Amino acid sequence: MERTMQGTERSERTAALAQLGRVMGALAEGRPWPGHGCGLLEDEYGRLDDLVRTAHRANGWFTEANVRHAFGAWAQALEPTAIAQWLAKYPELDQPSAMVRTVGLVLAGNIPLVGLHDVLCVWLAGHKARVKCSSQDPMLIPALFQALDKFHPGTARQVEFLRDELGRVDAVIATGSNNTARYFEHYFGHLPRIVRKSRVSVAVLDGHETANELAALGEDIFRHFGLGCRNVSKLYVSQDFELDRFFEAIFPWNEIVNHNKYGNNYDYTRALWLLDGVKFLDNGFMLLREDAALASPVSAVHYERYTDGALVNAALEAAREGIQCVVGHGHLPFGTAQLPGLGDYADGVDTMAFLLGLG
Structure with a gap:
């Protein structure tokens, strides 16, 4: 037919x-x-x-x-x-x-x-x-x-x-x-x-982000409690970036910890890292850990400092099979990770072309 x-x-x-x-x-x-x-x-x-x-x-x-x-x-x-x-x-x-x-x-x-x-x-x-x-x-x-x-x-x-x-x-x-x-x-x-x-998603912060852009990054991290492949789970931050700017910008999301399932994950990961002697930063509703891994637990975000943007690009290219999208200057605008267009295919595989090729 x-x-x-x-x-x-x-x-x-x-x-x-x-x-x-x-x-x-x-x-x-x-x-x-x-x-x-x-x-x-x-x-x-x-x-x-x-x-x-x-x-x-x-x-x-x-x-x-x-x-x-x-x-x-x-x-x-x-x-x-x-x-x-x-x-x-x-x-x-x-x-x-x-x-x-x-x-x-x-x-x-x-x-x-x-x-x-x-x-x-x-x-x-x-x-x-x-x-x-x-x-x-x-x-x-x-x-x-x-x-x-x-x-x-x-x-x-x-x-x-x-x-x-x-x-x-x-x-x-x-x-x-x-x-x-x-x-x-x-x-x-x-x-x-x-x-x-x-897959996971990452953000690259070059230190020139406005307060509004950092606030929009909160949307990329916390929307859907961070459970989506387009949610940012890892930050690459420039060597001199002040993390307090980031914490201040995302503070409007502080009520998220009152959600039972998210709060349980936050409490569990925090207790586990304390027992294991892991160093991390805690703002009361999110945990920030310096770690090279791309994926992070629910309620936590990893970060890694860099001095050379070219090395970050090389790292992103090397890990591209595990990355859904990248947020930051020169990449997706902050706050848009959860707003893909119809042509933004998951994993970069053109679903429509695949289907049309089945005949």
Whole structure:
């Protein structure tokens, strides 16, 4: 069976995506039902809002504020112009020459909606998706596709959400830890696949950051409690950088330690490092340790001083397989790590190109 996403179909799906973005924007801001113009009945919109408010019941890390932030990030990504610019890179979408494939998706659940991009790519590429949601985020993405089916009828037939195994599929996109990646490679090694492992993000501070930029860095570190691969877990700081400037700028995040799960991690890591005689700085809600490692525990950030920016660039290049993104002057702007665009593919692997090449 051939894919059928020709010009008209593509414009219809683009319009449906933009409409979904508008609904997500309203939910991000906690607005009441916008009216029939949003494409959903009042009770349908209300059920989505209920899921946003109660997502923490399935995952204690999914606070209402963080879920609404994730919806807002997607609303920004799904602006009509952004969608058009993204899809313009793939003229193959208008060529119904490739075969429809069944793509199995194994989604992560460390932060809200982390697997939504993969499912949307399969839908836009005209393939069928068999989706295994994470037990940590079992309801948000399926609910959004129920809404998308209202905007573009037939979506539900193309995207199937599963409780059990993937079953027979032609290709796989799976996201997990380094340990689960080995399992995925073994189990799906005979299929075309994208297998994603653990990654972290870093920031490079050259000493010329403004107070506002350092405050925005707090967003990159603390949003979603630091659980995402785009959260900054390591700082490279210039030799003469005053760490007090950093602590002062991120102080508005001090209430984060009152979250039970985050607070428990903070207390545990602090006690463990004290027992082990580890030297660290403590501002009452975050631990800062001088360490060359990129990954740090929840509630902690590693830092490393440098005197030569060229050596930092060399270190980043050497570790690029383990780094998702870099924040700082000459890199991503401070405060934008959790706002990826549609073309900012995880691990730098073009998911859409992979899917279009399956025919």
